[in-house]
Amino acid sequence: MARDLVSPNDSVRSQERESQVKEDRPVEKMPPRSRYRFMQKVIIPWAFILPILLLHALVVLFPAIQGVYYSFTKWSGLGPAEFIGLENFRRIFFEDTDYGKALGNNLVWMLFFMTVPFAMALFAASLLSRVKVGGIIYRMLLFLPYVIPSVVVASIWRYLLSPRFGIGAQLSKIGIQGLDVAFLGRTDTALLAIAFADNWHFWGFLMVLFLTAMQAVSPDLYDAAKVDGANRWQEFWNVTLPGIRPTVFFMLLMVMIWSFLVFEYVWLLTQGGPGGASDVLGVVIFKNAFRRFDSGYAAAQGLTISFFASLIILLYVYLRKRGWEL
């Protein structure tokens, strides 16, 4: 009865096992099967990834641990550090008004980048996905700003936003008044002006990602939608968007993390000014570390960014566990 329950495949495997054992028997010095499997499944793969693991530990893990240590010290960034416990964190949360203001600006930045470039990229990608001839030219043109160095982009936009020479000044000359404003020199516009310049360089990248994702959506779904009488908006809402949802959500999470790391455009265009109006955490940390010789405090501020990023990663993990396709 038991024999009857054995499938033909099992029988074949059993024969293979027996022949393997016969082959193994003469070589008595070889390690036992379990040890061999352990080598094959555990040791060898780890041996392959060991070099990169060591490199990672050297250039990422070790400095990260050092950073955590320095966050509990008073350190100029040059000499020995003095352990001061949680004093830096007390300063951050109970004393430093610049930190709160900068964090607020980071959140404004996040809100901007989770909406404006996404809307622009989705709109452009959905239009371009239907262009059959010459689409590559549009894609290249829209993607081009992404590969221009940030220093160049910042210089271009500093000039374009100048109230003396920029777009506003030129429009003013032909009678269109009101735009010759020092966008980078006013507290109410500086941050958004920088975000605008950064978005000019960023949204093309997002558009290309969405376009690639859209091309993977099955044409049959669009055909079915057409048969059901869906218009363009309904097609986008019910077919395209669900089809590219993993890409959209992944990029939303990435943008949330990147929003805490923003530095270069702010530094290049205003250095956080005027009067701290465009200060973001990255700039505040840089100033503390490199201008005020307060690197221990800067390390503590940096650690808070890691904490915020961890929250976003936890959200990502949570959503995946809940069955979201991310």
Next chain:
Amino acid sequence: MLSQNRVMLFVRFVSLLLLVVIPASAIAQDKIQITVWLNDDELGQCVKDTVTAGFNVFSQTAEVNVELQPNVNDTLRTALAGGAGPDIIPVDSPAYGQELGKAGLLVPLDAYVTQYDWDQRFVPWALELGNVDGSLYILPDSLETLVIWYNKTIFEENGWQVPQTMDELVALSKTINDAGVIPFSNGFGECLDCMGSLPGAFINHYAGPEKMYDALTGQIPWTDPVFVEAITLLNEMVQNGWFNGGTDRLFTDSFNTAHEMLGSGEAAMYLDGSWFNASDYFGSEAGNTNDYEWFPIPTQDGEEMYMTGVGAAWGINVTSEHPNEAAEYLDWAFSPDAQAERFNNCNFALAPIRISSDVFAKADPRTARIYTAYGEAAAKGNYGYANWAFFPAVMGTAFNEDIQKVFLGSMTPEEYVGHMQDLFTEAEAEGSLPPLPAR
């Protein structure tokens, strides 16, 4: 036969070439190689081509290799923290050099001071700036002061007189503004943190050198009414639109725009350092027929005075394997001849060393006059204290940043100087006050 001769001729030529080249390259290789980092800009390139090139020809023992870095200050700091960096360390202020010295990252220079008689060559107060706990760690470079550059042509056309006192400066600014000309062209769009030069100039010239000395030595607080008045006056002038039409343009226009405004006559004056190369913005090559001059920043009582600043300094990396050769280079770089060559070719400010007035023979007489006038005033004790050289690092940074808040109305002058006092007290408690020349 002919072919054999050619071969022999070639062999002889190569042998001769080797005889000539090998000893030369061997000598070059025998020289001890030392490195120095400079900013990757026109000035850095010029220093490389003049001072270090001259040293490499002069020295029998060492050869300096210049590496131009895009942002030498920040790059250097990271390198030093990692135990690396060049043999010779350039820093942009004595305060930064003192931090490096305090952290044990620089070689004490005391032995070299004796060896090379640097105490005879450098102005004593300037050499004192490199002292940390009784040891010298850096040599001061780039003697700087602030003056008011002006468009001489439009001054003459409008009959405007050079002011002697602060009150006269205020009256003149109003007159210029009423005439439809912007009084001051200053713009800090590329470097908002450089805006500290404005309050630095005003507190020095409004309060005077004695009060500045007292504040910097902790004898009077920074909240003293004289400092509040100085900042209030500056803020009023900014709010009147006398600095580039108002805060919008003050915060966005570039240095170059400010220079062009002065040259074209759109603005009449420009408060800037002795380092400003005004000749680039005046005359036919600049597209105008205007001429320029400068006058000292007026004081309350009309007594001529100049802020004293040291805009750079040099030290030797503690990890250097060849500190003696690095010191030999520093001795060369601070020699009167090398300084004169750098001043005349690179328009790089002179180091605070004793130097003959012959150095100015090739210089623009207006630039030369800044140094001579400054020297004469300093001899009488009429020298002030530049914020970038004599303020502790934390206070200096806040001094630059918070003035923006004053101009924007989110901080009062009282709060501004109050914050400076807090930071000064903090630095004093930590022992981070830069050394101050005794009066």
